[in-house]
Amino acid sequence: MQAEQTRSTGAEQIAWDLSDLYAGVDDPALEADMQRADADAAALDRDYRGRVASLDPAALAEAVARYEQIVELATKAGVFAHLIWSTDTANPRYGALLQKTTEWSSQLEQKLVFFTLEWINAPDDLAHSRIADPALAHYRHWLEVTRLYQPHMLSEPEEKILAEKAVTGREAWVRFFTELMGSARYTFDGQELTQSAVLAKLYDPDREVRRRAAAALTGGLRRNLPITTFIFNTLAADKASDDRLRRYPTWISSRNLSNEVSDETVEALIQAVTGRYDLVARYYHLKRQILGLDELADYDRYAPLPAAPGFYHWDDARETVLQAYARFHPEVAGIAEQFFTRRWIDAAERPNKQGGAYSASTVPSAHPYVFLNYTGRTRDVMTLAHELGHGVHQYLSREQGMLQAHTPLTTAEMASTFGEMLVFSDLMAKESDPNARLAMLANKIEDSFATIFRQVSMNRFEHALHTARREEGELTSERLSAIWLETQRAMFGDSVRLTDDYGVWWSYVPHFLRTPGYVYAYAFGELLVLALFRLYREQGDGFAPRYLDVLRAGGSDWPEKILAPLGVDLTDPGFWQHGLAELDALVSEAEAIAKGS
Numbered sequence: 001m002q003a004e005q006t007r008s009t010g011a012e013q014i015a016w017d018l019s020d021l022y023a024g025v026d027d028p029a030l031e032a033d034m035q036r037a038d039a040d041a042a043a044l045d046r047d048y049r050g051r052v053a054s055l056d057p058a059a060l061a062e063a064v065a066r067y068e069q070i071v072e073l074a075t076k077a078g079v080f081a082h083l084i085w086s087t088d089t090a091n092p093r094y095g096a097l098l099q100k101t102t103e104w105s106s107q108l109e110q111k112l113v114f115f116t117l118e119w120i121n122a123p124d125d126l127a128h129s130r131i132a133d134p135a136l137a138h139y140r141h142w143l144e145v146t147r148l149y150q151p152h153m154l155s156e157p158e159e160k161i162l163a164e165k166a167v168t169g170r171e172a173w174v175r176f177f178t179e180l181m182g183s184a185r186y187t188f189d190g191q192e193l194t195q196s197a198v199l200a201k202l203y204d205p206d207r208e209v210r211r212r213a214a215a216a217l218t219g220g221l222r223r224n225l226p227i228t229t230f231i232f233n234t235l236a237a238d239k240a241s242d243d244r245l246r247r248y249p250t251w252i253s254s255r256n257l258s259n260e261v262s263d264e265t266v267e268a269l270i271q272a273v274t275g276r277y278d279l280v281a282r283y284y285h286l287k288r289q290i291l292g293l294d295e296l297a298d299y300d301r302y303a304p305l306p307a308a309p310g311f312y313h314w315d316d317a318r319e320t321v322l323q324a325y326a327r328f329h330p331e332v333a334g335i336a337e338q339f340f341t342r343r344w345i346d347a348a349e350r351p352n353k354q355g356g357a358y359s360a361s362t363v364p365s366a367h368p369y370v371f372l373n374y375t376g377r378t379r380d381v382m383t384l385a386h387e388l389g390h391g392v393h394q395y396l397s398r399e400q401g402m403l404q405a406h407t408p409l410t411t412a413e414m415a416s417t418f419g420e421m422l423v424f425s426d427l428m429a430k431e432s433d434p435n436a437r438l439a440m441l442a443n444k445i446e447d448s449f450a451t452i453f454r455q456v457s458m459n460r461f462e463h464a465l466h467t468a469r470r471e472e473g474e475l476t477s478e479r480l481s482a483i484w485l486e487t488q489r490a491m492f493g494d495s496v497r498l499t500d501d502y503g504v505w506w507s508y509v510p511h512f513l514r515t516p517g518y519v520y521a522y523a524f525g526e527l528l529v530l531a532l533f534r535l536y537r538e539q540g541d542g543f544a545p546r547y548l549d550v551l552r553a554g555g556s557d558w559p560e561k562i563l564a565p566l567g568v569d570l571t572d573p574g575f576w577q578h579g580l581a582e583l584d585a586l587v588s589e590a591e592a593i594a595k596g597s
């Protein structure tokens with residue numbers, strides 16, 4: 001991997017042009033937009049405070065449109081600051097703008113909160129008639145979804161106090177954890193490594209390197225264990241009191257509400273996935289045989305399979321993705337192509353650029369931007385396919401407007417994962433060398449496992465953690481480690497030997513603290529796409545136009561209603577079996593290739 005970084009990727013000059021948002025940090029239009037949003041918020045308050053619930057349908061539609069316009073202005077300024085900062089996090093002018101817009105938009109949010117609160121607290125009869133009124137048809141789903149929080153909202157002064165105290169409470173603990181993990185060092189061969197550097201060594205082809213990297217991570221996590229145990233307990237207790245004050249029946253209910261899925265649908269997903277843990281064991285038995293090991297230890301999970309590493313020049317990556325997209329539907333390829341020709345992508349690696357990749361939807365009056373760190377690995381081609389999938393989805397859903405373009409988390413990864421599937425099946429169809437095919441399949445299977453089985457096993461850990469904290473009080477490190485090992489062993493069966501050292505590896509996962517309950521949404525999205533891909537193969541060309549309609553709908557209705565025209569029934573517990581059957585087929589294919597070679 002080191003050698004590849006010195007070779008030209010062709011992405012060195014691929015920088016985005018943000019001028020569709022603002023010309024730069026000094027663009028007077030930026031300051032003018034912020035002032036306009038402040039003035040519009042003051043006017044909204046003057047015109048509607050105390051009156052939202054009594055507006056007639058036409059007047060309410062106008063009020064919501066004005067509210068939406070303010071949200072759009074606020075988002076545009078904030079997104080621009082974030083995008084430009086992420087390309088050079090060491091630039092003090094970018095950092096200052098980001099801080100300024102963050103503080104400004106939190107102030108603005110405070111000024112706007114009355115508007116949604118008054119709508120949420122409107123009497124049921126009136127709210128139902130407004131939701132059903134044709135004058136408000138365009139905002140129907142937003143009006144509906146906002147009302148769902150009614151049973152869980154407190155009074156305006158209470159909400160303000162909770163929001164203000166959270167800064168030095170919950171949010172401070174999360175930040176402390178982030179900084180603790182960021183500053184922690186792990187001793188590997190006498191070197192002091194960061195967490196991401198030591199984690200990267202778990203992918204090393206040399207088993208001894210992997211074993212020592214795992215030991216280094218364990219050692220570092222153990223040193224901080226009294227602190228992380230305290231943070232986990234504190235935040236679990238904080239969540240318990242929040243759920244009690246807001247009258248959520250279970251630890252996961254608030255998350256399901258924001259994901260727009262019922263507790264039953266999530267339960268059916270968890271049941272279906274845990275019911276197929278046998279697939280995990282089957283695959284890791286196969287991996288052990290391919291690697292020629294007597295047993296697979298926890299530090300062998302990410303060992304690479306023997307195959308020549310592929311290298312993709314930026315131009316080849318672009319063609320690979322666009323061709324796969326074009327074979328699916330010309331409109332999808334046409335939208336994706338604009339990202340290249342109109343410079344909506346930042347792909348170059350630069351010092352002080354943020355890591356990772358994302359697609360930012362920005363605002364409906366502009367268009368999405370894609371952010372990458374392109375190094376030329378096969379993985380990077382998949383990431384390009386993934387982020388462009390988001391980009392196409394975000395581009396098409398702009399027609400729903402600021403309040404309804406966004407999808408809930410559960411369907412947010414649909415187009416991205418589907419885009420990856422298109423490229424994966426294209427690359428597989430072109431590859432005839434069995435070893436390369438096996439390595440590609442293994443990558444795909446391991447990625448899908450990471451999003452489906454690993455996330456659901458982590459959901460089981462969270463479930464046990466929150467339940468135990470509520471029933472047993474403060475939990476010890478040993479208790480947390482026992483829960484972690486138990487929920488991980490349930491998934492791996494006898495295919496991977498999980499050492500006691502591995503028991504403390506719950507203590508660095510940020511999602512558990514930052515967004516409790518988040519993890520299952522990944523499994524939801526990935527299984528949904530595997531099922532959709534199966535439907536696509538069955539239905540052929542008739543599938544794509546209906547799929548495009550789904551993308552265009554954005555977040556303008558319930559996920560189950562938006563997906564229904566594709567033949568998907570999210571309320572059917574058996575639905576998840578379609579995606580799991582697709583995974584089963586991938587594992588069987590890998591087994592067949594391994595046997596033949």
Ligand SMILES: [Zn+2]
Pocket residue numbers: 386390413416
């Ligand atoms: Zn994504």
